[in-house]
Amino acid sequence: MSPIRGTMPHVGLLSASPVPSDYTGTRLAACNLCEAICGLELTIERGAVTAVRGNDADPLSRGHVCPKGVSIADVYTDPDRLRRPVRRVGEEWVEMGWDEALDLVADRLAATITEHGRHAVGVYLGNPSAHSLGSSTHGTAFVRSLRTRNRFSASSVDQVPHQLVSWLLYGHQLLVPVPDLDRTSYFLVVGANPMASNGSLMTVPDFPQRLRDLKARGGRMVVLDPRRTETAKVATEHHFVRPGSDAAVLLAMVHVLLAEGLTRPASYVDDIALLEAAVADFTPERAEATSGVPAEVVRRIARDLAAADGAAAYGRVGVSTHGFGSVCQWAIQCLNILTGNLDREGGVLFPEPAVDIVGRRIIGPGHFDAWRSRVRDSPEFGGELPVSVLREEIETPGEGQVRAMVTMAGNPVLSTPDGRSLSRALEGLDFMVSVDFYVNETTRHADVILPPTSALERDQYDLVFHNFAVRNTARYTPPVFAKDADQRHDWQIFAGLATRLGHRLGARLPLRARLTARARLAASPATVLTGLLATGRRVSMRRLRAHPEGVDLGPLRPTLPGRLQTADHRLHLAPALLVGDLDRLRAALAATAVPDGELLLIGRRHQRDNNSWMHNTPRLTRGRPRHHLLMHPDDLAERGIADGARVTVTSRVGAVEVEASASEDLMPGVVSLPHGYGHQVAGTRLRHASGVAGVSINDLTDPALLDLSGNAALTGVPVSVAPA
Incomplete structure (x- = not known):
């Protein structure tokens, strides 16, 4: 039965149909503003949203909503939001038609590629790209059509250490274990603030209630953070840790587990002796000297992790975004693996989404150092270079210099290192286009801005974040409002650009690339999703349309070693790349x-x-x-x-x-x-x-x-x- 509860004229309105301009009633929607992906219920009066509340029937968010979700209609009605393409003329922005705008962008990008080569075009993907179904299905195809190695994203100011460690240990960059928060009894949080974020690389809407439930069943949450965050304030205990020293603390915990014989790894785990030798000198006393965390606290936390009946260690931005983020994430995985909490109920588990982007390799497993940046010689990961090298790739002359730039839903001038210098570099580009509906510190440098529709005007399925959710669910949400005739969805923008580029570059593109791009771009995101769901066989598109509140697919469950994607289907605890970085860590700790x-x-x-x-x-x-x-x-x-x-x-x-x-x-x-x-x-x-x-x-x-x-x-x- 449809959850739509129209109270006035349009009681029988199907949930798949955008509401008429005079509609009064309620309508379900999805929040795409953060990783919590909460279900929403909108109250609409004469076509205008008058209230937003959490949807109690959503099996994942369970009625939770944060202030951002309540404000989602403010984006839809925002007078600052662009709705038609604009071109920068001097200091002014002038509206233009869609065909004119797409032709202009395709002409300039094709000219850059023809004159300077395909690597002369740079691409930056912002965080919202992962929150849009159309960007996931069509944006990636457009980026591939450019065939440039100068690809950058917000990932390298956020989460690449997680991805690198998952690739090394489990065989896929997005095979990230998620805390089984609804059943764990001991939750160790390092450098993360889920009370504010509702999780990150851990989709956990209504974290506050889940924490209350954890405590009610006698569980504990321990937080290590240099700030008494909103999460630390409600923890069972909190310990200050000096910024950047987390690796010493986490490795010391691994040291304690191994030295005291507190390990119980699975039978498919190898290289424990190599790991023990690598961390032999990372003692709790050494950790205390550099971090401020008392040695007895380090030992006690390690012992408590080992003794708990279901424990999960979790670290996020605070331990990913310093010079030893990968070592930190490796140590966190080792804590879960060595205590036997990997692939254990109440520990950390791998979600099984209806569209398995990992198992089916819809997103590639990843690779490291397949090529390097031109100026600083920095290695790529997963096809992307570190965004920290973007400025120099624009400013340094020579073959492969970035001369044209495409930004997609991002603001790297505010969100990446030394933003002022990047802003100056963007001013010197030959051409820049931004797919974005705001003029911001980055897009103000663009020659053309192509604005997509907002969240309430397009359909949504979270291809990415169901892969990190603390419970297996699926939800497809049709658009609430119809777009205007002169608006375009993001997927239509990407399809239009890729098609035009293909026509202009012609034989310069390999035949296989042209045929693949054409096939990907021909179908709508909903059509692509329908096919993925049908072949996944966990839930059909028909069922999701009948239940826009979402479908519950059950709690997380053990899936290893079957889901490992390593070459030998075993888990190697001491990758040479990470062990080799410990000498750099030792030198840094000696100079604290x-x-x-x-x-x-x-x-x-x-x-x-x-x-x-x-x-x-x-x-x-x-x-x-x-x-x-x-x-x-x-x-x-x-x-x-x-x-x-x-x-x-x-x-x-x-x-x-x-x-x-x-x-x-x-x-x-x-x-x-x-x-x-x-x-x-x-x-x-x-x-x-x-x-x-x-x-x-x-x-x-x-x-x-x-x-x-x-x-x-x-x-x-x-x-x-x-x-x-």
């Missing part, structure tokens, strides 16, 4: 003395922020300012700085001015700025609380500092703070 007056900068996120956008949504920017630099009161007093005063924060690559706020939630010696702030675009309503745009933390982060994987080192940046 902090110069007088130096502080370590970390980021933070808020539940009411969505990375670098939605800061022009009034309901999300109300209340106390969130853009301030947080400092421990002792650090303020030591520098003669008053609470609330403006300060100058300086790093190796730049300086910013911002208000400072005293907070005992910070570990002494650590300061914190939020990610995604710093909007300065004239002519829009981009703003923050009290009309303050804040500053970009990434004007301080250093593009020279990278993890082994190529991920940017955004955490633990050395800075000085002085009165402005």
Whole structure:
């Protein structure tokens, strides 16, 4: 039975049909603003959304909704949102028709490829690309049609260490174990804040209720973080850890498990002796000296993990975004594997989504160092170069120089290291096109902006995030509102560009590539999804259309060793690439003395922020300012700085001015700025609380500092703070 409960004229309206302009009633939708993918119920009066609440019938989100989800209709109605293509003429933006715009973009990209080669075009994919069905089905085909090696994405400021470690251990970059949060009894959280994020690479809507349930059954949550985050405040226990030292703490826990004989790995796990030798000198005492976490705490946590009846160790952005993110993620996997909690109910398990993007290799397994960047010689991972090298690839002359740029739903000027320098580099491009519906710090450099429809105007199925969910579910959501005749969905934009490029480049493209692209682009995302579901045989498109609230496919369950994608279907605990990085870690730990007056900068996120956008949504920017630099009161007093005063924060690559706020939630010696702030675009309503745009933390982060994987080192940046 349809969950649509129209109360006035359109009671019988099918859920697959966009609502008429005069519709009054309710309609189900899906939030695509973060990884929690919550189900929504919209109240609509005469075609306008008047209220948004969580959908109680959704089997994954169970009625949960956060402030961002409540604000989803604000994006639909936002006067700043572009609805038709625009071309930059001097300092003005001029609307143009779709055919004219797509032809212009195809002409300029084809000319660049013809004159300078295919690597002269660079591509950047922003985070929202993974949250759109059309971008997943058609955006990737468009990018492949360019055949450039200069591909970049938000992944290398976020999650590549997870992907590299999963590729090395399990055989696929997205075969990421997920905490079985609904059944675990011990949850170790390192550098993550799921109370604000509702999980990341762990789709867990309504984390607060799931945590209450964990505690109600006698479970514990232990948090290691340099800030007393929203998650740390509700934990069973919290311990401060010096930014960037997490690897020493996690390896010391692995050391304890091996030294005390607390391991019970599965029969398909190899190389335990190699691992034991590699971590022999990473003792709890060494960890204490560099991290501040007492040695007895390190030992106790390791023992508690081993003794718990179902335990899960989980680390996220705080341990992925420093110079040893891959070692951290490796150590976290080792903790789960050695304690026997991998592939165990209550431990960490691999979801089984209705569309198995991993098992069917819809997304490739990954590769490392297949090619390198032209200037810095940085290795690629999974077909992408580190975004930290993008600026130099644009500015450095020579064969392969990036001369034209395509950005897709991203704002790297705010979200990648040394954004000011990247902004200057973008100004020097021969041509730039952005598929985005906002003018922001990045897209303002584009020659053409091609705006797609918003979430409420298109259908949605989360191909990516069901792969990380704490419960197996599936949900297809039709569009709530019909798009205008002069709007285009993202998949239509990508199909139009790829088709036009194919015509212009002709024989320059291999025949197989042309035929593959043509087949992929001919079908709509819904048609592609229908075929994937039919061959997956877990749930049909017909059933999903009949149940837009979602279909429950059951709890996570053990699936190993069958799902391993390694060459020999075994799990090798000591990959040479990671073991080889330990010497670099040892050298870094030996040089941990902090110069007088130096502080370590970390980021933070808020539940009411969505990375670098939605800061022009009034309901999300109300209340106390969130853009301030947080400092421990002792650090303020030591520098003669008053609470609330403006300060100058300086790093190796730049300086910013911002208000400072005293907070005992910070570990002494650590300061914190939020990610995604710093909007300065004239002519829009981009703003923050009290009309303050804040500053970009990434004007301080250093593009020279990278993890082994190529991920940017955004955490633990050395800075000085002085009165402005």
